[in-house]
Amino acid sequence: MLPAAQFAMAAADLHHRTPEFRALYQRVLGQLRTFVGSQNDVVLLTSSGTGAMEAAVANLTSPGDRVLVLTAGKFGERWTGLAMAFGCQPDVVSAPYGQTLSLETVRAALRSDTRVVLMQATETSTGVRHDVQAVAELLRSTGSDALLVVDAITGLGTTHLDMDAWGVDVLIGGSQKAVMIPPGLAYLAVSERAWKRMETTKNPRYYFDLRKERKVASKGESAYTPGVALIAALGAALDYIAAQADGDLAKGRALLVENAETCAAMMRAAVPALGMRLFAPDVPASAVTAVMPPEGVDSGVIVKELKSRFGTIVANGQGEMKGHLFRVAHLGFFDPLDTLAVIGALEQVTASSLPVSKFELGDALAAAQRVFADRSRIVDKSVSAPSPTPASTEPVAVGR
Numbered sequence: 001m002l003p004a005a006q007f008a009m010a011a012a013d014l015h016h017r018t019p020e021f022r023a024l025y026q027r028v029l030g031q032l033r034t035f036v037g038s039q040n041d042v043v044l045l046t047s048s049g050t051g052a053m054e055a056a057v058a059n060l061t062s063p064g065d066r067v068l069v070l071t072a073g074k075f076g077e078r079w080t081g082l083a084m085a086f087g088c089q090p091d092v093v094s095a096p097y098g099q100t101l102s103l104e105t106v107r108a109a110l111r112s113d114t115r116v117v118l119m120q121a122t123e124t125s126t127g128v129r130h131d132v133q134a135v136a137e138l139l140r141s142t143g144s145d146a147l148l149v150v151d152a153i154t155g156l157g158t159t160h161l162d163m164d165a166w167g168v169d170v171l172i173g174g175s176q177k178a179v180m181i182p183p184g185l186a187y188l189a190v191s192e193r194a195w196k197r198m199e200t201t202k203n204p205r206y207y208f209d210l211r212k213e214r215k216v217a218s219k220g221e222s223a224y225t226p227g228v229a230l231i232a233a234l235g236a237a238l239d240y241i242a243a244q245a246d247g248d249l250a251k252g253r254a255l256l257v258e259n260a261e262t263c264a265a266m267m268r269a270a271v272p273a274l275g276m277r278l279f280a281p282d283v284p285a286s287a288v289t290a291v292m293p294p295e296g297v298d299s300g301v302i303v304k305e306l307k308s309r310f311g312t313i314v315a316n317g318q319g320e321m322k323g324h325l326f327r328v329a330h331l332g333f334f335d336p337l338d339t340l341a342v343i344g345a346l347e348q349v350t351a352s353s354l355p356v357s358k359f360e361l362g363d364a365l366a367a368a369q370r371v372f373a374d375r376s377r378i379v380d381k382s383v384s385a386p387s388p389t390p391a392s393t394e395p396v397a398v399g400r
């Protein structure tokens with residue numbers, strides 16, 4: 001976690017119905033809008049990311065609505081579960097784990113009565129990036145009046161997203177991923193079209209009533225007791241991101257994305273030299289890289305050994321992918337030197353414990369170093385990566 005955010009949390013000793021909190025809340029909501037990169041109003045919820053996903057479904061649908069779920073992993077499947085819990089009829093377009101959706105299949109599944117399309121920007125369980133812009137364009141070109149809802153919980157801050165220009169209706173973010181603070185906050189940027197839809201939709205909502213939150217937010221309030229300390233942490237994190245670009249938060253976000261892309265490219269270059277394979281070689285996300293261990297090796301062995309020998313945290317596969325892959329995070333506070341450290345640790349584990357022939361210590365590191373050097377050369381020196389961060393000994397784990 002970002003040290004500045006940790007300090008902000010410790011110091012956040014304020015009541016939420018005070019002028020001090022109102023000032024903080026309004027400031028953070030304004031910063032979030034810049035961070036998301038949209039003119040739309042942003043609603044902040046004290047909940048995990050799934051709460052914001054639920055809020056989107058509860059507020060934008062009525063029982064019996066046809067919704068289109070685009071899924072290629074565990075988080076996509078969550079949309080189907082949510083749609084069914086709220087009595088919608090989900091049409092599901094899926095792609096195998098490790099791949100993205102074919103646009104033709106999406107086009108074929110889109111119906112004239114599709115009310116909402118639900119997707120991820122990046123599927124964290126498989127390390128895949130979906131083409132949000134292409135789906136948005138498809139909806140526009142077919143004249144569909146379906147709303148496009150995008151779970152960008154690991155997309156924001158790791159990949160370029162332009163909600164307003166592309167015509168995304170709801171963009172969802174969370175606190176524990178690229179903004180480097182603990183779990184417990186989620187936010188949604190909501191288009192005017194989507195606000196309008198909420199006037200007629202009939203599904204029940206109470207805590208997650210977005211219109212209620214929007215109304216009170218304009219006065220610097222939240223409807224219920226908010227996670228005050230987390231909101232202070234979020235403000236500090238967004239300040240930190242802005243400070244990477246002399247106070248320009250939008251530019252700071254671009255640097256954060258650039259940083260994740262560099263780390264991810266380094267990781268991808270290192271993987272073959274470890275005798276391993278990428279799980280999503282064709283459409284890799286920059287948020288996480290999913291790696292398949294050498295033939296016959298349980299990925300849990302690698303996860304455990306990294307943790308016990310080096311204090312390095314990588315995530316195992318989720319659900320049935322457990323044992324078959326592990327995921328290395330590139331979000332937020334991770335920088336290229338952290339990535340080299342992870343690769344170095346992986347080399348040690350490979351050398352000591354894995355049945356890989358033709359493996360040389362240093363090959364994976366060298367491949368990653370070359371990518372780092374190349375990308376530093378292309379990008380102006382001052383914007384190649386966030387300014388030096390204190391060595392993070394405990395990288396945040398990603399996913400669950």
Ligand SMILES: *Cc1c(COP(=O)(O)O)cnc(C)c1O
Pocket residue numbers: 048049050051075120122123124151153154174183399400
């Ligand atoms: C982490 C994550 C979520 C949110 O999960 P919570 O555990 O509810 O915070 C949702 N979607 C994606 C793609 C994620 O990576």
